Amino acid sequence: MAWTWFHRLASPPYVYGVAGRLSPWFAWPAVLLILGGLYGGLVLAPPDYQQGDGFRIIYVHAPSAWMSLMVYTTMAGAAAIGLVWRMKVAHAAAAACAPIGASFTFAALVTGALWGEPMWGTYWQWDPRLTSELILFFLYLGYMGLRAGIEDPQRADRASALLAVVGVINVPIIHYSVTWWNSLHQAPSVMRLGKPSISLTMLLPLLAMLLGFTLLFIALLLVRLRAEVLLRERSSSWTREALLT
Amino acid sequence: MSHGDVEVAALTPPIVARSSATSALGAAALALERDLLLAFRHPSQLVQPLAFFAMVTLLFPLALSPEPARLREVAPGVLWTAALLASLLALEFLFRDDAHDGTLEQYALSGQSLTTLLFAKIAAHWVLTGVPLTLMAPLAALSLGASPSALPGIFAAVLIGSVTLSLIGSIGAALTLGIKRSGALLSLLTLPLALPVLIFGARATQLAMSGGPVVAPLELLGALAVLGTTLAPLAAAAAVRISLE
Amino acid sequence: MPEGPLEVEDLSVWRGERHVLRGIGFSVAGGQGLKLTGPNGAGKTTLLRSIAGLTYAEQGQVRWRGVDVRRDLRAFHASSAYLGHEPPLKPDLTARENLRYWVGNRRRVASRELGAALQRVGVETCAEQPVRTLSAGQRRRVALAGLTLLALPLWLLDEPTTHLDMDGQQLVGQLIAEQLARGGIALAALHHPLPGTLSAVPTLELAA
Known part of the structure; x- marks a missing residue:
C-alpha cells in the first residue's frame, strides 16, 4: 500500500503524464516571481550606499549560485535513487538536471565576473x-x-550516477578546503550576503x-524529464499513443 | 589419448571444501603480489610517470627564471602540480589491462570481496607510483631552492598526499573503464576531486620551506587519506561492477 | 554428492531498447549439463553472464540450492566458475604463475597440483613461458586447467572449445563429463557438437 506511489513513480508513462500536467503550475509562478523580483530589485530597491547600482547584479547572481548547488544535490539524490532501486525514471531525472545545473553555474560565474569588475x-x-x-x-x-x-545507456546511467554521488560527498570537502586556502592568502570576500542590516526593500x-x-528549475526539470523519458522509451507503444493524442 | 587414468584421478579434485578456501586477507595479499610482479616485468611503465614529474619540475625554472628567490616562492605549487599530473598519468595503468584480459571479471566473480581486492590493487599502485614520487619530491624541492631542513616535512606531505591521490584516482579510473581515449575525461573527473590534496599539500610544503609548523596541514592530509581509504575502494568496486554489466 | 540445483525462472534482459532474453526458464540438477545453442546474437553470452550475476536481469530469478542468488551473490560466486570468450590470463605471466594467482584467489593450491593440471591439458612443456608466447589454443588449454583446479560445483562456460584442435575439443568433453560424474553442473554455450559421450546432454536452443 505504502509502496504503490513509489512504483507508480517508477512508471515512465505515469511520470510523463504527471510531469506534463504539473509543469505549468511551476512555470507561471516562476515567471511572475522572477518578473516581480527583477522589478523590485532593479527599480524599487534603493542603491547600495557603498556599491551604488553595481550591487543589483546580486539579484541574478545569488539565486544562480544557490541553484547551482541545489541542482547538484537534487541530481545526486535522483542518481542515488536510480542506483539503489534501479529506477529508470530517477536516472532520467538526474540526466535532466545536469544541463540545467551547469547553466545556472555558468550564469553564476558570468554574473560574478561582471560584478567583480566594478568591485575589484x-x-x-x-x-x-x-x-x-x-x-x-567542472564537476558538472x-x-x-x-x-x-x-555508449551503453544503462551503463552510462549507472556510472554517471555513481560519479554524482561521489561528487556530492566531495563538494563540502572541496568548499571547505577552498575557503581554508583563501583565508591564508587574502582578505575576506566582498561578496557577503545576508548582512543583518540589509533593508527590507x-x-x-x-x-x-x-x-x-x-520554481523555474522545477518547471525546467519537468519539461526536460518528459523529453528524456520520451527519448528513452521511443520504441515502446505508449509513447506513440502519448504523442498522437 | 595421452592422459593416463592415474592422472585423471588426481586431476578431478572433489568439489572444493570450504576449509581450503583462501581468506580475504590471503586473496588481497596475492592480488598485491601479482600486481607488483607484473610491474617489475615492465619497469618502463614505472619510470615514465617519474620522468614526467622530473620534466614538469624542470619546465618551471626554464619558463620563469633560474633566480633562486623566485623559484623558492613557487616551489610548493610547482611540486604539487607536478605530483598531481604525474599521478594522473599513472592512473591509466591501474585497471586498464585487468579489464581487458578479464582479470577484473574473475575478481568480481571470485566470491571474495571486490572492495578488498581493489584495495590491494590500489595499494600496489601506490607502492609503484606514490612511493617513488615521495622519494623524488625532496630532490625536486632541493633543486627548486628548498633548504635541507624542509625536506622531512615535504617528504611526509607527499607520502600522505599520494595515498589519497591513488585512492581518488581509482574511482575515476574505474568509471572510465571501457571508454576509448579516456585520458582527458579521466583528468576532468579526477582533478576537481583531488584539489583538496593539492591545497593542503602545497600549504604543508610552503610551511616546511619557511620553517613554520607543518602539523595542521599534515593532519588535514591524513584526514583525507583516512576518508579516502574508507570510501574510495567501495566506490571503485561499484564502478568496476557497472563497467562489467 | 549431487550439487545444486540451478534453477532459472522467467529471465528477461534488456540491452537499451532491445530485448536480448525473454522469459528464459530451465532447471539443472547436480550431475546434469545443459548445452546452449543458437545463432550469433541469440543471447548465449548474455544468459551466462546474467546467471553469473554480471549482467542485471530486469525480470526473473536465478536460484542456486533453492535460494535467489541475488540475496547472497558472493556465496553463489564462491561455488561457481565463469569462463568467458577470452581466457583470463596475463600475457606477461607464465602459465603456472597465471594459475597460481587466478586459482589461489579462491583456494589454496599446491604447486604439484598446478603442474599436474597443466600436464593434463597438455601444456606442461610451455608452463614456464610467458602466456604471451603461447598460441590461442594453448591459452585456452591453460584456462581449462584453471577451471578444473577451481573445483567448483557450477561451471558456466562460454564457447569453451574456441581455438581448440580436435584433441582439445575431446578434452573439453572429457572435463565436462568428469564434472558431471562428480555431481557438478556444467552450462556451456557451444557451436560445435559435444563429443560422443555427452550427446545425451540436453540442449537449450535460443532464438535470434
Whole structure:
C-alpha cells in the first residue's frame, strides 16, 4: 500500500503524464516571481550606499549560485535513487538536471565576473565563492562528459550516477578546503550576503528571485524529464499513443 | 589419448571444501603480489610517470627564471602540480589491462570481496607510483631552492598526499573503464576531486620551506587519506561492477 | 554428492531498447549439463553472464540450492566458475604463475597440483613461458586447467572449445563429463557438437 506511489513513480508513462500536467503550475509562478523580483530589485530597491547600482547584479547572481548547488544535490539524490532501486525514471531525472545545473553555474560565474569588475577592478578574482563555483562547473562537465562517453545507456546511467554521488560527498570537502586556502592568502570576500542590516526593500526582491529560480528549475526539470523519458522509451507503444493524442 | 587414468584421478579434485578456501586477507595479499610482479616485468611503465614529474619540475625554472628567490616562492605549487599530473598519468595503468584480459571479471566473480581486492590493487599502485614520487619530491624541492631542513616535512606531505591521490584516482579510473581515449575525461573527473590534496599539500610544503609548523596541514592530509581509504575502494568496486554489466 | 540445483525462472534482459532474453526458464540438477545453442546474437553470452550475476536481469530469478542468488551473490560466486570468450590470463605471466594467482584467489593450491593440471591439458612443456608466447589454443588449454583446479560445483562456460584442435575439443568433453560424474553442473554455450559421450546432454536452443 505504502509502496504503490513509489512504483507508480517508477512508471515512465505515469511520470510523463504527471510531469506534463504539473509543469505549468511551476512555470507561471516562476515567471511572475522572477518578473516581480527583477522589478523590485532593479527599480524599487534603493542603491547600495557603498556599491551604488553595481550591487543589483546580486539579484541574478545569488539565486544562480544557490541553484547551482541545489541542482547538484537534487541530481545526486535522483542518481542515488536510480542506483539503489534501479529506477529508470530517477536516472532520467538526474540526466535532466545536469544541463540545467551547469547553466545556472555558468550564469553564476558570468554574473560574478561582471560584478567583480566594478568591485575589484578585474573580471576575475580568486574569491573562494567564485573558485568553488568554477570547480562545481567542472564537476558538472565531468558528469556530462562521462554520460556522453559511455555508449551503453544503462551503463552510462549507472556510472554517471555513481560519479554524482561521489561528487556530492566531495563538494563540502572541496568548499571547505577552498575557503581554508583563501583565508591564508587574502582578505575576506566582498561578496557577503545576508548582512543583518540589509533593508527590507532590498531583501524581499532577493527572496522572490530565490523562490522564482527554484520554481523555474522545477518547471525546467519537468519539461526536460518528459523529453528524456520520451527519448528513452521511443520504441515502446505508449509513447506513440502519448504523442498522437 | 595421452592422459593416463592415474592422472585423471588426481586431476578431478572433489568439489572444493570450504576449509581450503583462501581468506580475504590471503586473496588481497596475492592480488598485491601479482600486481607488483607484473610491474617489475615492465619497469618502463614505472619510470615514465617519474620522468614526467622530473620534466614538469624542470619546465618551471626554464619558463620563469633560474633566480633562486623566485623559484623558492613557487616551489610548493610547482611540486604539487607536478605530483598531481604525474599521478594522473599513472592512473591509466591501474585497471586498464585487468579489464581487458578479464582479470577484473574473475575478481568480481571470485566470491571474495571486490572492495578488498581493489584495495590491494590500489595499494600496489601506490607502492609503484606514490612511493617513488615521495622519494623524488625532496630532490625536486632541493633543486627548486628548498633548504635541507624542509625536506622531512615535504617528504611526509607527499607520502600522505599520494595515498589519497591513488585512492581518488581509482574511482575515476574505474568509471572510465571501457571508454576509448579516456585520458582527458579521466583528468576532468579526477582533478576537481583531488584539489583538496593539492591545497593542503602545497600549504604543508610552503610551511616546511619557511620553517613554520607543518602539523595542521599534515593532519588535514591524513584526514583525507583516512576518508579516502574508507570510501574510495567501495566506490571503485561499484564502478568496476557497472563497467562489467 | 549431487550439487545444486540451478534453477532459472522467467529471465528477461534488456540491452537499451532491445530485448536480448525473454522469459528464459530451465532447471539443472547436480550431475546434469545443459548445452546452449543458437545463432550469433541469440543471447548465449548474455544468459551466462546474467546467471553469473554480471549482467542485471530486469525480470526473473536465478536460484542456486533453492535460494535467489541475488540475496547472497558472493556465496553463489564462491561455488561457481565463469569462463568467458577470452581466457583470463596475463600475457606477461607464465602459465603456472597465471594459475597460481587466478586459482589461489579462491583456494589454496599446491604447486604439484598446478603442474599436474597443466600436464593434463597438455601444456606442461610451455608452463614456464610467458602466456604471451603461447598460441590461442594453448591459452585456452591453460584456462581449462584453471577451471578444473577451481573445483567448483557450477561451471558456466562460454564457447569453451574456441581455438581448440580436435584433441582439445575431446578434452573439453572429457572435463565436462568428469564434472558431471562428480555431481557438478556444467552450462556451456557451444557451436560445435559435444563429443560422443555427452550427446545425451540436453540442449537449450535460443532464438535470434
